[in-house]
Amino acid sequence: MTHQQNSRINRRQFIQSAAIMAAAGTLPGLSWANSAISGNNKLAVIILRGAMDGLAAVIPYGDAALRTHRAALIPADETLLKLDNFFALHPAFPGLFQLQKAGELGIVHAIASAYRERSHFDGQNVLESGLETALPNATGWLNRALQVQNQQQAMALGQSVPLILRGQASVGSWAPPVLPALNEDTLTRLQSLYSADSFLGPRLQEALDARAIVSAGMTNSRARGFTALIDAAGNFLKAPGGPNIVVLENDGWDTHVNQGGAQGTLPRKFTELDNSITRLKTALGTTWQNTVVVVMTEFGRTVRVNGTLGTDHGTAGVAFLAGGGLTKYGSRPAVLGPWPGLSESSLREGRDLQPTNDLRTLIAEILQSHMGFNGQLLRELVFPGMPMSGFRAS
Amino acid sequence: MTTYSPFIAANRFGLGIQPGEYTKIEKDPKGWLSAQIPLANRLPPRYAQLGNSAQLIEMADADYRQRISFQQDGEVTEDEQLQLRAAQRLATALMRNHANQRLAVAIESDTPFAERLVRFWSNHFSVTLTNNKPTTVYAGLAYENETIRANMNRRFEDMLLSVARHPVMLTYLDNTNSLGPTSVLGRQRNRGLNENLAREMLELHTVGADGGYTQADVIALARMLTGWSVNLPTNTAARPDLQTPAGSFYYNARAHEPGTQQFLGKSYVDNGQQQAVTAIRDLANHPSTAVFIARKLVRHFIADQPPESAVIRLAQVFRDSRGDLASLHKALIDLNEAWDPRLQKLKTAEDFVVSTARALPGIALTDDILGILNDTLGSFNQTPFMAPSPAGWPEQAEHWGGPDALIKRVEFINMVTSAVGSDFDARDIVNLILPTNPGLQSAVRRAESKTQALTLLLASPQFQWRA
Numbered sequence: 001m002t003h004q005q006n007s008r009i010n011r012r013q014f015i016q017s018a019a020i021m022a023a024a025g026t027l028p029g030l031s032w033a034n035s036a037i038s039g040n041n042k043l044a045v046i047i048l049r050g051a052m053d054g055l056a057a058v059i060p061y062g063d064a065a066l067r068t069h070r071a072a073l074i075p076a077d078e079t080l081l082k083l084d085n086f087f088a089l090h091p092a093f094p095g096l097f098q099l100q101k102a103g104e105l106g107i108v109h110a111i112a113s114a115y116r117e118r119s120h121f122d123g124q125n126v127l128e129s130g131l132e133t134a135l136p137n138a139t140g141w142l143n144r145a146l147q148v149q150n151q152q153q154a155m156a157l158g159q160s161v162p163l164i165l166r167g168q169a170s171v172g173s174w175a176p177p178v179l180p181a182l183n184e185d186t187l188t189r190l191q192s193l194y195s196a197d198s199f200l201g202p203r204l205q206e207a208l209d210a211r212a213i214v215s216a217g218m219t220n221s222r223a224r225g226f227t228a229l230i231d232a233a234g235n236f237l238k239a240p241g242g243p244n245i246v247v248l249e250n251d252g253w254d255t256h257v258n259q260g261g262a263q264g265t266l267p268r269k270f271t272e273l274d275n276s277i278t279r280l281k282t283a284l285g286t287t288w289q290n291t292v293v294v295v296m297t298e299f300g301r302t303v304r305v306n307g308t309l310g311t312d313h314g315t316a317g318v319a320f321l322a323g324g325g326l327t328k329y330g331s332r333p334a335v336l337g338p339w340p341g342l343s344e345s346s347l348r349e350g351r352d353l354q355p356t357n358d359l360r361t362l363i364a365e366i367l368q369s370h371m372g373f374n375g376q377l378l379r380e381l382v383f384p385g386m387p388m389s390g391f392r393a394s
Numbered sequence: 395m396t397t398y399s400p401f402i403a404a405n406r407f408g409l410g411i412q413p414g415e416y417t418k419i420e421k422d423p424k425g426w427l428s429a430q431i432p433l434a435n436r437l438p439p440r441y442a443q444l445g446n447s448a449q450l451i452e453m454a455d456a457d458y459r460q461r462i463s464f465q466q467d468g469e470v471t472e473d474e475q476l477q478l479r480a481a482q483r484l485a486t487a488l489m490r491n492h493a494n495q496r497l498a499v500a501i502e503s504d505t506p507f508a509e510r511l512v513r514f515w516s517n518h519f520s521v522t523l524t525n526n527k528p529t530t531v532y533a534g535l536a537y538e539n540e541t542i543r544a545n546m547n548r549r550f551e552d553m554l555l556s557v558a559r560h561p562v563m564l565t566y567l568d569n570t571n572s573l574g575p576t577s578v579l580g581r582q583r584n585r586g587l588n589e590n591l592a593r594e595m596l597e598l599h600t601v602g603a604d605g606g607y608t609q610a611d612v613i614a615l616a617r618m619l620t621g622w623s624v625n626l627p628t629n630t631a632a633r634p635d636l637q638t639p640a641g642s643f644y645y646n647a648r649a650h651e652p653g654t655q656q657f658l659g660k661s662y663v664d665n666g667q668q669q670a671v672t673a674i675r676d677l678a679n680h681p682s683t684a685v686f687i688a689r690k691l692v693r694h695f696i697a698d699q700p701p702e703s704a705v706i707r708l709a710q711v712f713r714d715s716r717g718d719l720a721s722l723h724k725a726l727i728d729l730n731e732a733w734d735p736r737l738q739k740l741k742t743a744e745d746f747v748v749s750t751a752r753a754l755p756g757i758a759l760t761d762d763i764l765g766i767l768n769d770t771l772g773s774f775n776q777t778p779f780m781a782p783s784p785a786g787w788p789e790q791a792e793h794w795g796g797p798d799a800l801i802k803r804v805e806f807i808n809m810v811t812s813a814v815g816s817d818f819d820a821r822d823i824v825n826l827i828l829p830t831n832p833g834l835q836s837a838v839r840r841a842e843s844k845t846q847a848l849t850l851l852l853a854s855p856q857f858q859w860r861a
Binding site: 049050051119120121124136158159160161162163175182183185186189190192193194196197199200201203204206207208210251252253254256 | 740791795796797798800801804805808809812813814815816817819821833834837839840841842843844845846847849850853854855856858
């Protein structure tokens with residue numbers, strides 16, 4: 001209800017002066033980056049809340065141990081969108097597959113924030129604060145970045161400003177005029193709570209049944225939910241004088257039960273993400289050429305399928321980069337980051353994919369080489385605990 | 395052995411616990427409630443500048459007269475249109491402000507039991523303010539403060555009398571139009587009684603429909619009430635009583651039906667306006683009134699199906715104390731049934747909205763936010779002073795918890811948490827606002843985001859109930 005209070009968007013035209021670019025320091029480990037800084041560059045950050053199963057999104061089909069852990073979750077081999085002789089995209093990602101062929105996709109596997117426990121709340125706190133541990137009054141790393149380089153304009157798309165953008169720097173926010181629909185996952189969880197209530201339970205069910213009938217008969221004439229945010233992201237980023245950074249949030253990735261192999265809950269989320277990025281490319285038009293989209297989640301999920309055909313909270317997972325801005329980085333492997341392996345002895349605590357990269361090093365890389373942030377300031381003020389080793393491409 | 399749960403104290407008898415209140419209440423939940431009883435007649439500071447009912451009625455009457463005069467003298471000119479629109483804007487702003495202040499008082503209250511009691515009695519003496527009675531539309535909150543709040547530490551008879559003499563009630567239930575058939579004005583105008591106030595006073599305010607009265611008693615009370623009116627100019631004339639403020643109570647002897655009246659087995663001699671005063675005081679202390687009020691209190695605070703033992707006990711206290719309200723309120727929380735966790739009440743829409751805001755401290759109560767909450771009350775069909783009938787808002791869970799109402803509540807919570815979900819950690823709040831519930835706690839803990847966790851907590855069945 002407070003979505004207007006942060007709408008202090010300052011629409012002044014920002015000019016990235018050559019002086020600032022010249023002042024940009026360098027980060028160690030820029031193995032795959034060259035200088036791609038341009039004053040018109042755009043950044044979109046998509047936060048996937050609930051912890052995306054990276055092993056289902058980018059399938060290491062070449063790892064001999066994969067099937068022993070999660071055969072039930074792997075789509076048929078011939079349907080996999082193979083990136084090389086080891087990794088494949090899930091078949092629900094045809095759009096990303098096309099981008100990959102065009103050099104407009106970056107995939108980083110076995111990547112994680114600094115967080116090593118298994119709470120969504122704390123995991124998202126660390127993901128967005130960029131710090132070592134979850135702190136109740138933390139500020140967001142993107143906000144701190146804006147403080148050190150105030151020519152940048154950022155905007156939160158959604159009903160509220162997420163932690164990643166909170167802090168002293170002024171940011172804009174925009175929410176679609178229609179309220180976000182109740183998400184399916186939340187409704188399922190609520191139904192489960194209500195099932196124990198003999199008075200309210202049947203009444204809620206009756207209302208939900210009625211809604212299902214009504215909505216089945218309606219055609220979706222107006223973009224709603226995440227689609228509306230994607231359209232807004234496209235419009236804002238290409239608007240002259242508009243924000244050059246946007247943040248979007250997408251819920252529903254917590255797949256403990258029946259997450260699905262070829263089809264089901266999680267593949268539907270993949271399709272939504274795939275369509276969203278394709279839609280953003282279309283919406284951006286030529287602006288896509290100087291855009292990088294970062295897709296990140298709070299942690300990965302367990303390597304093994306659980307007793308309810310889902311996966312539980314894990315450690316390392318996948319981050320996606322997308323955008324025409326990536327072509328400037330030249331040729332690189334389809335999947336970046338050292339592969340830790342899935343053999344029993346390689347797993348973290350006997351259950352999780354071992355992280356081989358810190359998300360902050362990847363983000364710092366993008367902020368510096370794509371958005372022109374000063375590397376020294378990034379290291380000191382934005383990501384003070386970031387490993388000195390930097391991002392490891394392989 | 396009764397266990398005094400802080401959650402029952404704050405949720406069943408209050409307006410929903412604020413997370414920070416838990417430790418304060420936990421020490422002595424019953425003591426926390428009883429300490430609020432003597433404070434129930436305090437006027438919240440937010441109400442200090444809102445004007446009294448006489449001023450607000452006079453203002454509304456002037457606005458109404460302006461509208462009528464513009465319409466009666468033929469075509470409404472452009473200048474008149476502008477004046478009307480300006481007046482309408484002011485009226486809307488005034489009513490919104492009153493509604494916002496009333497909501498803020500509930501959300502902020504540090505005496506939520508006292509506030510609930512005020513709202514209980516206000517609903518007992520419910521008024522519905524529509525443009526059918528244009529002179530009272532601004533005065534709902536003033537009515538509540540002047541008749542209900544001001545009398546919270548007095549006797550039921552004082553409150554009843556204060557209500558019956560109040561211009562808002564006299565207007566709402568048509569007593570201003572009631573003329574003694576053989577009074578001076580009645581004979582002049584060949585008009586007679588309007589029984590509305592008398593009937594509702596018996597049926598809804600005191601003895602109840604089964605309280606043992608007849609149509610003859612209704613007529614007798616209506617006759618005694620003739621002449622009880624409001625000091626406003628009729629048509630173009632000046633107000634009838636220049637000594638007292640416009641918009642206040644006015645006894646019009648020329649409308650009063652002469653003669654002794656037989657009412658509920660007693661004779662009341664005609665001593666002008668005192669005739670009805672005496673009758674009303676007796677009515678307030680009628681044995682049936684004690685039972686009717688006792689049952690209503692128990693139904694409101696404890697269970698839709700009131701345990702008879704509790705009703706008998708409260709009725710006894712009512713009779714013994716001659717309707718002393720503070721004694722009655724104390725007796726309510728002394729009941730063993732009051733603390734029985736098996737008895738449950740569903741929150742009304744208003745209390746659901748208020749308790750949601752109370753569960754989320756730190757949200758600034760700006761006019762915008764209060765306005766959104768008031769609009770929400772409108773969408774739940776519980777706009778204050780707009781109850782569907784003189785009986786006030788219903789009590790039953792069936793009324794408040796229908797399928798459509800439930801889904802609206804869930805959607806309201808979805809709206810709230812979409813905006814502020816990331817500001818609150820439901821894991822920290824769950825044990826401070828609701829009794830221990832492993833299913834709910836685990837749902838909150840396992841939620842995929844802070845926003846979802848808060849949605850599950852505030853849209854949960856547990857948060858719909860008052861336990």
